[in-house]
Amino acid sequence: MDKKSIxxxxxxxxxxxxxxxxxSKMQKPPQENQQKQKTEIIDTTKxxxxxxxxxxxxxxxxxxxxxxIDNEFGxxxxxxxxxxxxxxxxxxxxxxxxxxxxxxxIGGSLKRxxxxxxxxxxxxxxxLIDWNxxxxxxxxxxSKDGKMINTKDLLFFGNSKSDNIDLNKSExxxxxxxxxxxxxxxxxxxxxxxxxxxxxxxxxxxxxIKPSVFILDNKYQLLWGSALNLTEYRxxxxxxxxxxxAYMGGELEEMQPSDYDKEVKQDLNGNTDYVSTRNKYFGVxxxxxxxxxxxxxxxxxxxxxxxxxxxxxxxxxxxxxIKNDALEQSKFRILIxxxxxxxxxxxxxxxxQTMRFSLDFIVRPIAQxxxxxxxxxxxxxxxxxxxxxxxxxIALKILLNPLTKKQMQSMRRMSSLNPKMTAIxxxxxxxxxxxxxxxxxxxxxxGINPASGCLPLLLQLPILYALFAVFRSTIExxxxxxxxxxxxxxxxxxxxQLPFKxxxxxxxxxxxxxxxxxxxxxxxxxxxxxxxxxKALVYMMPVMMTLLFFSFxxxxxxxxxxxxLLSIAQQYYTTKINPPKDDEIKKPVKPSFMQKMxxxxxxxxxxxxxxxx
Numbered sequence: 098m099d100k101k102s103i104x105x106x107x108x109x110x111x112x113x114x115x116x117x118x119x120x121s122k123m124q125k126p127p128q129e130n131q132q133k134q135k136t137e138i139i140d141t142t143k144x145x146x147x148x149x150x151x152x153x154x155x156x157x158x159x160x161x162x163x164x165x166i167d168n169e170f171g172x173x174x175x176x177x178x179x180x181x182x183x184x185x186x187x188x189x190x191x192x193x194x195x196x197x198x199x200x201x202x203i204g205g206s207l208k209r210x211x212x213x214x215x216x217x218x219x220x221x222x223x224x225l226i227d228w229n230x231x232x233x234x235x236x237x238x239x240s241k242d243g244k245m246i247n248t249k250d251l252l253f254f255g256n257s258k259s260d261n262i263d264l265n266k267s268e269x270x271x272x273x274x275x276x277x278x279x280x281x282x283x284x285x286x287x288x289x290x291x292x293x294x295x296x297x298x299x300x301x302x303x304x305x306i307k308p309s310v311f312i313l314d315n316k317y318q319l320l321w322g323s324a325l326n327l328t329e330y331r332x333x334x335x336x337x338x339x340x341x342x343a344y345m346g347g348e349l350e351e352m353q354p355s356d357y358d359k360e361v362k363q364d365l366n367g368n369t370d371y372v373s374t375r376n377k378y379f380g381v382x383x384x385x386x387x388x389x390x391x392x393x394x395x396x397x398x399x400x401x402x403x404x405x406x407x408x409x410x411x412x413x414x415x416x417x418x419i420k421n422d423a424l425e426q427s428k429f430r431i432l433i434x435x436x437x438x439x440x441x442x443x444x445x446x447x448x449x450q451t452m453r454f455s456l457d458f459i460v461r462p463i464a465q466x467x468x469x470x471x472x473x474x475x476x477x478x479x480x481x482x483x484x485x486x487x488x489x490x491i492a493l494k495i496l497l498n499p500l501t502k503k504q505m506q507s508m509r510r511m512s513s514l515n516p517k518m519t520a521i522x523x524x525x526x527x528x529x530x531x532x533x534x535x536x537x538x539x540x541x542x543x544g545i546n547p548a549s550g551c552l553p554l555l556l557q558l559p560i561l562y563a564l565f566a567v568f569r570s571t572i573e574x575x576x577x578x579x580x581x582x583x584x585x586x587x588x589x590x591x592x593x594q595l596p597f598k599x600x601x602x603x604x605x606x607x608x609x610x611x612x613x614x615x616x617x618x619x620x621x622x623x624x625x626x627x628x629x630x631x632k633a634l635v636y637m638m639p640v641m642m643t644l645l646f647f648s649f650x651x652x653x654x655x656x657x658x659x660x661x662l663l664s665i666a667q668q669y670y671t672t673k674i675n676p677p678k679d680d681e682i683k684k685p686v687k688p689s690f691m692q693k694m695x696x697x698x699x700x701x702x703x704x705x706x707x708x709x710x
Contacts, residue, residue, distance in 0.1 A: 189257050189272060193264040193294035196433070205253030205274030205288045206232040210433050212297075212379065216576070218330035225379055225433065227323040234383075234431065236286065236303065237414065238317040241310075247320070251276055253288070264294035284310040297434035300386070302426060309422040318394065318414040319383055319429060325376045330588070332406035336399070338377040338570060339409035342451050343393035344370040349450045354397040354409055366392040372413045373451055378572050380436050382448060383415045387428035392416035435572040438469050454566040463563035472573070482586055483579025486652055490659040493560070498667075561657070568650035579655065582609060586652035599644060608647045610654035615643030617661035624668055 188208065191198045199209035208231070212223040226233055235249040253274035262270050272290040287304040303319070305312070329335045341352040345367050354361045369390035373382045394414040402408055419425045432448070434440055441448035454460040471492075475485045517539060525532035568574055574587040583590045592609040599605070619639040646654055 184252050187255065187260070189255060189260060189262065191262045191264065191270070191272065191290075191292055191299075193292070195294070195297055198292075198299070200255075200272060200274075200290070201232055202253050202255050202274065204232045204235055204249040204251060205255070205276065206234045206249065207431075208232045212435070215328075215378075215435065217328045223326075223328050223379070225325045225328075225381070227326060230323045233321050233323070234301070235320050235322070236317055237320050238311075239313040241313050243313065248276070248286070249322075264292055268294065278311045283307055297440065298430055298432045300428065300430050302428045305419065305425040305427075307423065308419050308425050312419065315419040315422075316391075316416065317419065318416050319427075320412065320414045321372075321374065321381055321383060322412045324374065324409060324411045325379055325381065327376065327408060328379065329377055332402050332408060334569075335377040336407045336409050338375065338453075339411070340375060340451070340453065341395045341397055341411040341413050342371075342373040342375075343395060343413075344373075344447060344450070345393065349447070350393070350395075351453070352395045352397045352411070354399040357399045357401060357407075359398070361397045363393075363395040365394070366416075369393050369415060370446060371448070372415050373448075374411045374413050375436060375451055377570060378436055378575055380432075380434060380451060382430075382432040382434070383413065384430040384432065384446065385415060385417070385427065386430050387426065390415040391418045436570070437572045438465065439473070452570070454563075454570075459559050460563045460566050463559055464567050468560075468563055468567050469571070472567075472571075476573070481579065482574055482577040482652070483583065483655060486586070486656050487659050490656045491663065494660060494663045494667075497557070561653075564656055565649065565653050568652040574650075574652055577652075579651075583651050583655070586655070587650050589648055590651035590654070599647075602644050602647065604644075604647050606647065608649075608651070608654065610651050610658055611643055611646040611649065614646055614654050614658040614661060615639045617658060617665060618642055620665055621661060621668070624665070624672070 184202070187202045189200045189202075191200065194213065196213060197209075197211040198207060199211075200206065201208040207226065210225045212225065215223040217223055231249050235247055237245065237247055240246050253276045256271075256273040256275075262272075264270065270292060272292075274288040276286045278284045278286065284307040285304070287302075287306070289302040289304070290299055291301075292299045305317075308315070324339060327335055339353070343350045343363070343365055345365060350363065350365060352361060352363055369385065369392055371382050371384040372390075372393045372395070373380055375381070393416060394412075396412045398410045400408050400410060415429070417427055432444075436452060438449055438452060441452070449465070454464065468489075471489065472482075472485055475488055476482065479485050479488065518536060521535045521539065522532060525535060568587055571587070575585070577586045578584045579586060582592055589606070589608045590610050591606045592612075593607040595605045595607065597605060616639075619636070622639060646657070
């Protein structure tokens with residue numbers, strides 16, 4: 098192995114180590130005790146409600162005065178706090194086959210959201226509203242005496258006579274809440290909710306009757322004031338997907354806090370199509386439907402959780418201007434949904450853009466137009482997602498077969514040229530330029546393109562990266578089991594918990610599929626590498642890649658394991674059962690881009706040498 102080759106492997110090794118160190122920082126070990134984590138997460142999320150900046154500026158607790166607003170229902174304001182005198186809280190439950198919503202007369206807003214077809218990591222029904230918050234979808238406005246009012250504590254009166262509404266029996270049910278804000282009851286806020294039993298959504302209409310009586314600046318906000326509840330085993334990984342968004346002017350504004358205990362704020366003005374926040378697998382979208390919103394307010398903060406966990410806290414608000422002093426009506430569609438491409442894309446409002454990927458400009462087209470449609474098509478006939486991944490790997494192997502065949506031929510020819518190349522390097526070791534020229538001529542005479550062996554790998558890399566993103570964040574693969582110990586294709590398949598962390602990688606468990614993938618990689622290397630000087634690669638690369646893949650989703654490891662198996666079978670067939678004849682593979686090839694560049698550099702160097710003489 099010449100000095101340049103050794104230097105190249107050293108550089109590659111340094112890059113791999115740096116990447117693995119960075120990756121190990123991003124990957125944290127799973128929590129040791131699931132029940133303990135559940136309890137501690139609930140305790141540590143007792144954070145202050147993050148409200149828009151206008152509220153924080155308007156409220157001064159040291160100078161609280163009784164508001165002039167009072168009403169016959171027994172609600173009055175002190176600062177931004179409303180006090181109810183005698184009315185107890187009443188919960189109305191609205192239920193379909195997809196969800197169960199709980200609404201409260203205190204605030205006239207949404208108190209709990211249960212996703213009936215999904216379970217948390219510990220088997221509980223998914224409930225998305227922060228347990229420590231009273232409710233969501235509240236209204237913010239400034240009262241006539243300059244107080245910032247949040248309707249979350251105000252007493253609304255509802256129209257429902259029943260506490261439990263089954264939408265399968267009451268399809269046209271409308272839940273209405275009314276709040277009177279003057280002694281003669283002419284100034285009111287009316288909230289009207291209508292539901293769709295077949296979608297993860299409901300519509301809400303906000304009627305402000307005589308808003309000029311109780312609103313100072315003709316503006317209000319529709320607020321979702323907290324982050325969605327954690328639903329997954331790994332809170333640190335879930336936080337990587339937690340973001341807040343505002344879609345304005347055809348562009349998606351996004352927010353993800355980077356520092357702990359440091360609040361980030363965005364006060365945005367202009368036509369707003371929707372505001373949204375999400376965790377790893379679920380999201381909420383506030384979509385103005387009567388007209389576009391007039392802006393958005395986003396805040397975000399990051400907090401520590403036990404066992405090296407973390408959580409991102411968000412508040413999102415759609416800003417609306419009041420256009421009519423007598424009666425202002427605003428309508429919204431509230432979508433609380435799994436992050437499913439089919440669901441989001443069906444709205445034709447660019448909601449699917451909130452499905453963010455690393456290297457989004459590369460990954461999104463592959464995931465959105467190739468992997469997800471093909472996966473969903475296969476799933477129509479194959480109910481097991483593990484089998485879908487296997488079929489996908491077979492299809493991709495067939496698609497790349499011509500390139501793989503060419504790669505094997507090139508590697509075989511390159512191996513046969515080792516004696517000649519060694520002789521050239523030895524003969525021209527004192528003249529590198531002449532040595533490179535002779536090697537290029539040798540490639541040309543033998544009909545070999547040295548770059549062709551890398552082409553299949555280069556084509557696979559973006560697909561592999563897209564698969565990594567899809568398997569980590571696609572709701573279809575969440576908690577999807579395959580067989581035996583593989584119970585969640587979106588998470589690592591742990592077969593053994595270690596009492597220590599592996600250095601550099603920061604993991605303390607062994608993945609079964611990653612181990613199988615490493616074994617197949619070792620077999621491939623053993624079949625491919627014939628140069629005795631490169632024997633270290635046979636052992637080094639499989640070990641490093643196996644350790645790296647321990648923390649990857651089991652679906653990705655299943656794909657890579659199957660792809661390697663098929664490559665081994667193809668290589669064995671090509672080299673042992675039906676090896677190509679020399680005259681079949683020794684064909685003249687066009688010079689590659691690199692060969693042309695080398696030739697031009699050599700010609701330029703020759704001209705420089707002539708001038709010097």
